[in-house]
Amino acid sequence: MKFYTIYLALLIPIVFIQCKQTATHEINIIPKPHEYVVSKGTFKINNKTKIVVLNNSLTPLAHFLTDQIYKVSGLTLNVAAEYTENNNNIILGYDNNLGEEEYKLIIEKKVHIEASNYNSAAMAAATLMQLINITEDQVGFPNISISDKPDYKYRSVMLDLARFWHPMETVKEIIDLLWFYKIKYLHLHLSDNRRFTFPLDAFPNLKTVNEDGSREYYTLEELEYLVEYARKRGVTIIPEIDLPGHSTQLWSKYPEVFGSIDPKTNKPKTLYVINMAKEETYKAVELIINQLAKVFYTSPYIHIGGDEVYLQPIKELPEYKTYCKKQGLKAALAGNANELFCHFINRLNGMVKKTGKKTIVWEGFHNTGAGDVQIDKDITVIVWNTTYNHPENLLNNGFEIINSTWIPWYQVEAMNFAPNPEIAYDWDLGDWTHWEDDIEDIQLSSKKGILGAQISFWEQNYNKVIEVLKDRVPVLSERLWNNENSTDYINYHKRFISTNSTYDKLFMPIEIKGTQLINKEGFHFEDKTDIIISAKGKGYIKYAYSNQWGLPSEYLTYTEPFEIKNSGLITAQLFDESNKAIGYPVQQYITKIEPIYNYKVYESTHEANKIPDFSTSRLLREGVTGKMNNVRLKEINRDLFAKVKKEGHIDTRFEGLYNPYGLELLGNLEIPSDGSYQWQLQTWDGLAELYIDGKLICKGENFKNEPEFFTVNFKEGNYPFQIKYFYKNIQNQLSILYRKEGDGNYNHFEELVVPLK
Structure with missing residues (x-):
């Protein structure tokens, strides 16, 4: 070990002096390194190449690296524990003089990785794999010297495991994606109203089971496996149990512990939150926190939730006043239950700190507390909505915060909401943008106290995770790693094409x-x-x-x-x-499908309140789409909480396109007989217009999911039609029904449409 330290101390200055004499070239690495110099030549590897570990703790990383090299090249590299003067080595070691997440990667006659700790060595390994070059006759890495570290330490992706069930393979795949792009944390949202996926032997009824009897919770062994799987890749898993709201599973299944029982019905009272006015609740919550800390031992944090809390029902419980009086919560006694909520957060913070960890909450409390209770300043707040608390207010009052703004870092599959990567690349750490028009954008000039940012992926089916995140995670990484030099999206995208190709060979081959x-x-x-x-x-x-x-x-x-x-x-x-x-x-x-429409999809904005002018809008995609059927409807509703009905529903969804956008549907319809026809048009968070034979027949004017009615006379015959549709934010839904005057029920518009030839 002493020999290695002396050897590198002599070697590194020579390498950098030599490299300074060569030109600096563009390299395909994401995030872009802070300092790098490219030299001529390639370090070639073969089956005789060894990965040498100079500290036994790096052995798991060495074996992981050999696996990745094998997957893309077919080469099998051996791992050795002793350094030799063999030039055909990849050397992994520590340098205590480097910062917490700092690493150096030097490729010349050997590959040298120096890192401050295991996690930064894993990040260096990710850089190395992004550099791998495979041709018909050789496998190698370009000669290069890199000195690198991130600008911001909190780089995270949240995965919602509680709305829809996710198999283990999906969680493992996202861990590999985060390793590849140097994202430090994977935040797992383990509980919500629909599921409680963290197993607790003390409360077995929380183990949710699907209608077909399949398990929809993780075992302790599975979660412990994921923690180790992530640790070997330099990724840390942060657990979240969402409290006191989003907790139906707790207060409905164990009302005697987490809720309250209605003496008249002997059934759980609908509280919407766990019972914060009962000691039994706190004892049970501490058991959960202790179990989380034990399983997720690598995490410095535990996330306890804290958002979207509805407090009115808890004030009506008989124990509410008793508990508040005992705790000296005067404002809560006077009716301000927010004081009890803030007391709850602080009390849980004490439990978390007893485990040696720090507390994270969602932005959910107002100002700095309520009544006489001020939220503990050592709690970190993820600011997402900005309506509960302004980020500047939190920073000015001494809180550390994390940016998870709606645009571009909230991804909500049930809303078909996933801002595109180019928009994300223009984001800055002090920016918060909401999808609602009346909520003002925020731009903070000072970033002090902002630890970093997080992609929060909500309400998604497992198959959408990589589809959405593999284009967006690298953008987050670059903006948090090398913020000042992240200014050119075209350059970034060229590098992304290369890294994405390598990622696919490794994980999606x-x-x-x-x-x-x-x-x-x-x-x-x-x-x-x-x-x-x-x-x-x-x-x-x-x-x-x-x-x-x-x-x-x-x-x-x-x-x-x-x-x-x-x-x-x-x-x-x-x-x-x-x-x-x-x-x-x-x-x-x-x-x-049965093709019945020619379609064109156009670019739009969240701020628009009318159908875009398609003649001046950028065309995103065009093609042919089909008639609604039961199979397609099932696929649509699989991703939604608010299910759409088949009656009149027109398919306005397109794979890989996310809101907002404008849509034009063209085709021909057959009016069966002369007469007066009544039309029913309905949209939800959108507007639509129907033109038949060039004439405006229906013009939607509200976003309220309410039907609008129109009556027009027609002669029997075949007519061209055009549907203009604009989908803004949340629910992508267009329904058109018709009936001839005097008929009873309305019929689906598509019964009139002539199939395309």
């Missing part, structure tokens, strides 16, 4: 295609399609075809394209010669 698809974007076919599955690396492919979502338990070996004639889910996985999976399963849903 399968591509699924279909023949006879209707559009370039989206997997829609009319009659039948042949499925073609290809690998991005060496190995053999297995696949499964099903009409249900989920990861299959059995696969078939893929040898040639196969034909399908019905909608369904294709799952494909790459395996090596020893039958070990390479990367993760890749899934693609293929939808059979």
Whole structure:
């Protein structure tokens, strides 16, 4: 060890002096390093290359690195514990003189990684894998010297595991994505009204089970496995149990502990929060916090929730006044239950600190507290909505905060809400932007006290996680890592194309295609399609075809394209010669449709309150879309809480496009007979217009999810039609119904539409 330290001390200055004489070139690394110098030449590796660890604690990282190199190159590197004068080495070691997340990567005759700790060494390994270059005759890394560290220490992604169930493979895949782009934390939202996914032996009824009997909670062994899986990659998991609100599972299933029982019905009272006025509740919550601290031992934080708290029902409990009087909560006794809420947060903060960790809460309390209770200043606040508390107020009063603004860092699948990466790249740490027009944008000049930022991904099905995050996580990483030099999106995107290609080879090494698809974007076919599955690396492919979502338990070996004639889910996985999976399963849903519309999707804004002028709007996509059917409706509703009805519903969703946008649908319809026709138009958070034969028939004027009615006379015949639609923020829903005057029920507009040839 002493020899290694002396050797590097002599070597590093020589390398940097030599590199200063060469030109600095662009390199494909995200986030962009602070300091780097590129030299001529390549360090080539082969099966004789060794990864040398100069500290035993780095051995797991060395084995992880060998696995990644093997996946993309087929080379098997050995791990050694002793340094030798062999030039064909990748050396991992520590340098105590470096800062907390600082590392140095030097590639010349050897590869040297020096880091302050295990996590920063893992980040250096991610940089190394982004640099790997594979050609037909060699595998290697460009000669380069990098000295790097992040601008902001809190770089995080939150995953909502409580609204929709996520298999272990999805959580592991997101951990690998975070490692690859140097995101430090994975925040797991483990509980909400629908599910409590953290197992507690003391409260077994919290273990939620699906309608089909399948488990929708994680075992302790699974969570402990995830903690170690993340630790080996330099990622730390932060657990969250959302309290006191978002807690229906607690107060409804164990009202004697977390809630209150109605003596008249002997059923749980609807509180919307756990019972903060009962000692039994606090004892049970402390048990939960202690268990979280034990399982997630690597995390410096525990997140206790603290947002969207409805307090009126708790004031009506008989124990409310007794508890508030005992605790000296005068404002709460006078009716201001926010004082009890703030007392609750502080009391839980004390429990968290007893475990040796720090408390994080969502922005949810007002000002700095309520009544005589001031929120403890050692609590970190994630500011997301800015309506409960202004970030400047929190900073001025001594709180440390984290930015998770709606635009661009909130991703809400049930809202089809995922601001695009280019918008995200223009964001700055002091910026908060809301999707609601009447909430003002915030731009803080001083960033002092802002620890960093977080992508918060809510209400998503497991299959949407990587689809959305793989384009957005690298943007967050770059803006928090090297903020001053993150100014050119075009340059960033060029680098992203390269890193994304490497990521796919490592973790998504399968591509699924279909023949006879209707559009370039989206997997829609009319009659039948042949499925073609290809690998991005060496190995053999297995696949499964099903009409249900989920990861299959059995696969078939893929040898040639196969034909399908019905909608369904294709799952494909790459395996090596020893039958070990390479990367993760890749899934693609293929939808059979009856084409009836030509469509064009246009760019719009959240601020717009009318249908955009399509003649001046940027065209995002065009193609053909189909008639609503039961299979497609089921797929739409799978992602929603507020389900859409089939009656009159028109498909206005397009894979990979997120709100807001404008839509134009064109086609022909057949009026069956002369007469007066009544039309019912309904949108939710959008507007629509229907033109028939060039004439405006229906003009929507409200965003309130209320039907609007119109009556027009028609002659029998075939007419061209145009639908203009604008979808703004939350619920993407367009419904058009019709009936001839004198008829009873309304009919779906699409019954009139003539199929496209």
